Amino acid sequence: MILMIAILLISSLGQAAVWTEINQWSEEWENRYAAWVKSEWQKNFFSRTRLPNGQTNPYYGLRVDCADAVYSMRIIFAYEHRLPFAMKDPTYSSSRISNKMSRWDRQREIDRVRSFLWYIYETGSTRSLPSDTYPVSISRRTIRSGGVLTTTPINHHSWTIKEILPIGVPYLVYNSVVGSNSGYEMQERKSWPNPNWVFEGDYSPSSGAGFRYWRPISSLNRPVWEVPGYSTEQFQIPLSKWTKTLQSRLATRQEDDEQMMIRLIENACVGFKDRVSYVNEALAYKRQYPYCMSYEAYDTYSSPSRDERIFDDLMYLRRSYKEIIQRNNGQQLSADRKAQLQKIFPYINQSTASEARQMQPQNITEDSICVVRYQSSRSMDLAEFKRRLFLGWISNNPNEKAEYRWGVLKGPSEHARSCPSWGGWIPDLN
Known part of the structure; x- marks a missing residue:
């Protein structure tokens, strides 16, 4: 028993x-x-x-x-x-x-x-x-x-x-x-x-x-x-x-205008900062395997959806800022906030496409927000990232080198053109 x-x-x-x-x-x-x-x-x-x-x-x-x-x-x-x-x-x-x-x-x-x-x-x-x-x-x-x-x-x-x-x-x-x-x-x-x-x-x-x-x-x-x-x-x-x-x-x-702009800027900054880690992951993999990526690797390390989400956040920020300007000329916004937004969207009363064409390269100044070191010797603020992204210079192709992933150079590079690619995303400014 x-x-x-x-x-x-x-x-x-x-x-x-x-x-x-x-x-x-x-x-x-x-x-x-x-x-x-x-x-x-x-x-x-x-x-x-x-x-x-x-x-x-x-x-x-x-x-x-x-x-x-x-x-x-x-x-x-x-x-x-x-x-x-x-x-x-x-x-x-x-x-x-x-x-x-x-x-x-x-x-x-x-x-x-x-x-x-x-x-x-x-x-x-x-x-x-x-x-x-x-x-x-x-x-x-x-x-x-x-x-x-x-x-x-x-x-x-x-x-x-x-x-x-x-x-x-x-x-x-x-x-x-x-x-x-x-x-x-x-x-x-x-x-x-x-x-x-x-x-x-x-x-x-x-x-x-x-x-x-x-x-x-x-x-x-x-x-x-x-x-x-x-x-x-x-x-x-x-x-x-x-x-x-x-x-x-x-x-x-x-939510008042100032609070909304702070929140929407923060969301765009989070996406921008997070991009450093996933691009670095792709670059590290590419250094280890320098040839064209397989479909599985490409799917893992490409970033079309992530880049599109950053673009969407910036577009939402732009639309909201433009509505504020049209509604009350930004009366509820602080002077610092206006200067930051003006740096990111210098032609807010024009179309998005027109602004992208006219916007000049943005140096880091006292009005910069979200300054990110994306390579060991290179940094940029959210305004410059927005400029490159809206121009279509930021690449989501993981076969590209860092200069192309971050829009220092406009791709595609010769190597990327020689490799197969699956999917992708380019900004729609309409």
Whole structure:
């Protein structure tokens, strides 16, 4: 009898779940999840070695891409609060992947959790997210901390919603891993992505794009329109009015002109600064493998979508600044802010294309903002980067040298022309 009990105990230990749930998702737990995301979900979640309480960060060193970040947010909260997690298995139509998996039963619990996260990173993607989420209606109750914003498959990107700011703007935490040397820190933005990019190719409820929230586990295998809370409301707005309509519906207070310009400048700066790391990743790979890149390497190290997002942020900044000038001649803007914006957009009353043609090279001055050292001996400010980007000199082709990637020289180079390329992006100034 004792031997039989021992065998059963060993057998049960050998079938350990990733974690054992003792709670179940409810409205109260969803609210606690939203509060946790708003307070704890920081861009340094995986890069900090210590937690605020001094303990070692158990998630340190996890390198995530955009979809990995989305799944991590939900999984880690579920684990830490003993709630279930399940997603639709993208490899089998009727199967699920859940915390009940026992393939890591010989590991410590936290190691099982990390292994489970790595397994989700390998299995899940932006393509699987639509099966695990559903489109929501437009309100602060439904578009909130812990939710998700996704694009169509063309651009295969996603963001986690840290919170909706009082001005009705999403505070997004996300990531986009380039290569094996990328750091562990995520990225953040306090602004709207370009809806034309979010919904490119399919502005419909079936696109998988837009603001979404997690399906109840019981609804994972049901048609999305049967999920409680499913709504097509955000798709009924003309795409040209999508951002302004959602912001006005979600805002609890208005943002003044000075605050808006500071926020939009900061978003453009983040994209500009982040570009240094992913271009350097591509340059390092190119030094190691100097011949033409394979499709897989090209796809990893090219930057058309990232460069387009920086362009979109600068265009949004320009449009907003122009509207302010036309509305009140910038009366609410400080003198310093006006000087900074004038440096970036010297011909604001002309068309974007006309400004790009006339703008002269920009030196670093007291009115410069976002000065970035992009090579060991070269720096430029946001105004000069904008000039090169709008002229089409900034290359997103990873077969190019640094001078072409940063627009010191206008490409394509002879080497890049001799190599195959896949995709690409050039600025549309219309």
